[in-house]
Amino acid sequence: MAHENWPQKALWPVEITDIVALWHTYRIPIILSTFTILIVFRTILHIRAPREKLSDSPPPSSPNLPAEKEKLLVVDSKIPVAKAPRRIVGGLKKRSSSQEDARPREQKIQVLIFFSSLTGTTEKTAKVFTEQLAKSQADSAIFLEPQLLDLSYIDYDEYFITPPKGEPGISYFYLLLLPTYNIDTVLDNFLEHLQETHHDFRIDTAPLSPLLGYSVFGFGDREGWPTEEEGFCSQAREVDKWMAKLTARKRAFPLGLGDPKRDATERLKEWKEGVEDVLAHIAETGSLGEGVVGSGDAVESDVEDVDEDDGEVLFEEQEVAKRKSRLQKKDTLNDLEDIGGTLNKTPSAQNVESSAPLEVDFTTYSKGGRPTAPPTAPAVTKEMVPKNSPTYTALTKQGYSIVGSHSGVKICRWTKSALRGRGSCYKYSFYGIASHQCMETTPSLSCSNKCVFCWRHGTNPVGTTWRWVVDPPDLIFNGVKAGHYKKIKMMRGVPGVRAERFAEAMQIRHCALSLVGEPIFYPHINEFTAMLHKEHISSFLVCNAQHPDQLAALKPVTQLYVSIDASNRESLRKIDRPLHRDFWERFQRCLDILREKRFQQRTVFRLTLVKGFNIEDEAEGYADLVEKGLPCFVEVKGVTYCGTSSSAGAGLTMQNVPFYEEVCAFVEALNAALARRGLAYGIAAEHAHSCCILIASDRFKKNGKWHTRIDYEKFFECLESGKSFTPEDYMGPETPEWATWGKGGFDPRDERVFRKGKNKVALTGSQGEVMGEKEVVEIDS
Structure with missing residues (x-):
């Protein structure tokens, strides 16, 4: 038996030797082919996996399109539909229901109404305005009762460097009812404070940007100053300008102007209705939105002229000086509160002292890297207490x-x-x-x-x-x-x-x-x-x-x-x-x-x-x-x-x-x-x-x-x-x-x-x- 099986056993070493020889001859093509097959197989699996997921669920809805238009874009749920490009249109920015629900419901809105008054006319108007606004907001849980504040008795630092530090969840909205005087009053110091705050290098140029918004209404006299260029409501317009800068252009509603002798009641009513619409929108969406008329566009205020290309700021002092020089042409000023105008005629030369040089804002630079120098302006000196003031x-x-x-x-x-x-x-x-x-x-x-x-x-x-x-x-x-x-x-x-x-x-x-x-x-x-x-x-x-x-x-x-x-x-x-x-x-x-x-x-x-x-x-x-x-x-x-x-x-x-x-x-x-x-x-x-x-x-x-x-x-x-x-x-x-x-x-x-x-x-x-x-x-x- 041993001799019969011997030839077969002798063949095993020969066969193994042939296979080893064959492997050494073709091992490189075999390895490359195997590696290529594995890569192709893995790639196919990776590509097919997302397609299967897309086919199992409908394409996501677009928050920028109505539901009806969205349905028209879905032809086959298995075929992905490319998103349409976002269209930028005018008007208020609309939020989807999901976005509106995301707004914190516990947010409260506090409206602060500021006024200035000498003889009490603006104060009475402001009180009536505040009462009416409180009634219109009485049914809303979002609005706190409006507060009336006299600019003569507040600390500007508490309201006009940063918004008030109230309780958490309270946001503030400013309204200002301002007359224009022909003498130096608290309003002049208020304007000076706004200007200094904007130019103070230690303070952000827009420190009031956390405000929800602001709006200004001015009272003036068209008999003495028929047009805005001649001084009508000049101080209210100045406040509106500086508030736009300090709030990062959060003008919620355009500047309102009215003449107490003619149309102030009607103009104030229209302005109030517009402000209430804006407040209602803020209560609904939580912000002013985009495209609000007057929300900081430079053309909405006549002195917000900034040349962004040159990096040079137009000096407001020059504009004020021009306006004052025009006002000096008036022979008389009326004894009115809440009326326009800011100056009397320049007195005789022997009583006029040269005014101090205009301030230079050394934080404003031109392209050359040097401070922008102010233009020369005519020196204007006025009386402290004119007889017709x-x-x-x-x-x-x-x-x-x-x-x-x-x-x-x-x-x-x-x-x-x-x-x-x-x-x-x-x-x-x-x-x-x-x-x-x-x-x-x-x-x-x-x-x-x-x-x-x-x-x-x-x-x-x-x-x-x-x-x-x-x-x-x-x-x-x-x-x-x-x-x-x-x-x-x-x-x-x-x-x-x-x-x-x-x-x-x-x-x-x-x-x-x-x-x-x-x-x-x-x-x-x-x-x-x-x-x-x-x-x-x-x-x-x-x-x-x-x-x-x-x-x-x-x-x-x-x-x-x-x-x-x-x-x-x-x-x-x-x-x-x-x-x-x-x-x-x-x-x-x-x-x-x-x-x-x-x-x-x-x-x-x-x-x-x-x-x-x-x-x-x-x-x-x-x-x-x-x-x-x-x-x-x-x-x-x-x-x-x-x-x-x-x-x-x-x-x-x-x-x-x-x-x-x-x-x-x-x-x-x-x-x-x-x-x-x-x-x-x-x-x-x-x-x-x-x-x-x-x-x-x-x-x-x-x-x-x-x-x-x-x-x-x-x-x-x-x-x-x-x-x-x-x-x-x-x-x-x-x-x-x-x-x-x-x-x-x-x-x-x-x-x-x-x-x-x-x-x-x-x-x-x-x-x-x-x-x-x-x-x-x-x-x-």
């Missing part, structure tokens, strides 16, 4: 005599009271100033603050730099004296006026430069005070600590006041509402200057206490300021409520007027804080009738007695000697006993009169002994 009318109705174009004089109630023997103001108790011989005036009716407790409620002009006609000091000096004497003469026939005091009143002995505005704002204030001193009229000058350069250049006056209305930056911003952005830095510099002047003249800190603003827990902060400035005196006075709706709009009511007991408690706390700092001060005098208390430096205390009064003749001798002198050199006699702390401060020679229904000031036993026999009650008719 609303401000002139408002101030004269309040009892002012306007002198020249920027000064005023007025007799206060204490002058009338002193003439009738019913008491002088606290200045008599503290410093020996007889109120009936005191003239209250100011060489500048303009101010750089908008204090919540201001007597004038925003009717006086405001500004940060002097840009008006400058009247010569002799014209002002002679004018205010004549105006004061004229008003004194009008008191001749008033019942109760004492003959001897009337005769004394015809000789001015003191001048309080604290009427309204900012006296050191006047460029020739030193010449004016020199004229007062030449006639031996003492000078009591009050400034608001916002003009350090002018304060440093001020020559000695009889007594220099600086208003210290808050102990910290935030309180000062809320109370004084300063126009300067660096108001706190200016404030601190003025304190340093006052510290330097304390040995050259009598210096005073004037603290006006406003309950709810600057009383609670601020005694320590005030003590720090006193330590910084080291004034000779610190006057602490409770705010006087003026009782107008304008004050209420600023957040000031009778609840903000502190009781005299509260003022006393604050003074005691402040005095204790000064003592803890090792400062030599004490409570020297009081005048309860004025709700005013005096803290004095120990420099004015001799042998344990206070000497806060002034020797006025000695002051003029020191001044005329030409030698340097100190406040101690003209320190007066001892402060009367009845004026010292705890005695009430009412002059025993006079009669204390209380008006009907007014509570009497609580008196101590010693006060009652002095005043008890002299008190009578005045019954108002």
Whole structure:
């Protein structure tokens, strides 16, 4: 068996050898063929896989096409249909239902309505507009109740640098109802703020872009300014322009313009309907959409001219200068609020000072890489308070005599009271100033603050730099004296006026430069005070600590006041509402200057206490300021409520007027804080009738007695000697006993009169002994 199978077994090595030989001969073609087959097979599977998926489901719908057109494009569900190109058409951008559902339903819309008004016409219109808008949105849960805001009483930084920081989910929409004035008002500063915000390199050029949108309506007068080119609604158009820039052109509805004498009611109604349509669209879609008429197109505003190719911005100042030069051709201006126009005729050459050079925006560059230089523009100077302006009318109705174009004089109630023997103001108790011989005036009716407790409620002009006609000091000096004497003469026939005091009143002995505005704002204030001193009229000058350069250049006056209305930056911003952005830095510099002047003249800190603003827990902060400035005196006075709706709009009511007991408690706390700092001060005098208390430096205390009064003749001798002198050199006699702390401060020679229904000031036993026999009650008719 072994021999039979042997040949077969011998063949195996031969066959294997043949296969191996065959493999070595054809291995390369076999490998390549196998590899090629695998690649082809894999490619076929990869290509076929997507086709099978497409065939299992219909093609996706296009959000840009209606359902009917979409069906026509689907011929066979297995054949892919190419998308049609997107068509860009005018009109509002429509969202699909899925997109609308994606909008957060919890979003709320807050409409803020801003207005400006001098005599109240625009304010009334704005209130009615707000009520109507609230009714139209009452059924919608998306809209919050519209808020009405007066531009005179808001902080621009809170609304016009960034949108308000409200609760999450609230978006804001701005509406502005603005008249155009022919004098400097808050609107001028508002426009300046918008322009500075846009050009501030530290701030985004469009910081208000998060707003949902904005729209402006302007009121003007077509009789004086028939066309927009001639000034019709010029300030509203300026605001519209700058708001377009700051919001990245989110003009929700075109600028509305109306004439109160002709068509303002109809135009405002049409504008309101358009705004409501836009708001309804925003509520539905969440945005303005695309293609909204007036939504920032440059041609919608006549001064949004930007040459994108050259990279050079057209200077708005040039356009404004051209418009102002056209307005100067008008011979007269109407006394209107909410009407057009911004300028009067340029005064005579001797009164015109060259205006400051136009600002250069060094953040704007041309292609050459150099800053774009402003074109030359004609210098335009105007009057601060023209005789045919609303401000002139408002101030004269309040009892002012306007002198020249920027000064005023007025007799206060204490002058009338002193003439009738019913008491002088606290200045008599503290410093020996007889109120009936005191003239209250100011060489500048303009101010750089908008204090919540201001007597004038925003009717006086405001500004940060002097840009008006400058009247010569002799014209002002002679004018205010004549105006004061004229008003004194009008008191001749008033019942109760004492003959001897009337005769004394015809000789001015003191001048309080604290009427309204900012006296050191006047460029020739030193010449004016020199004229007062030449006639031996003492000078009591009050400034608001916002003009350090002018304060440093001020020559000695009889007594220099600086208003210290808050102990910290935030309180000062809320109370004084300063126009300067660096108001706190200016404030601190003025304190340093006052510290330097304390040995050259009598210096005073004037603290006006406003309950709810600057009383609670601020005694320590005030003590720090006193330590910084080291004034000779610190006057602490409770705010006087003026009782107008304008004050209420600023957040000031009778609840903000502190009781005299509260003022006393604050003074005691402040005095204790000064003592803890090792400062030599004490409570020297009081005048309860004025709700005013005096803290004095120990420099004015001799042998344990206070000497806060002034020797006025000695002051003029020191001044005329030409030698340097100190406040101690003209320190007066001892402060009367009845004026010292705890005695009430009412002059025993006079009669204390209380008006009907007014509570009497609580008196101590010693006060009652002095005043008890002299008190009578005045019954108002």
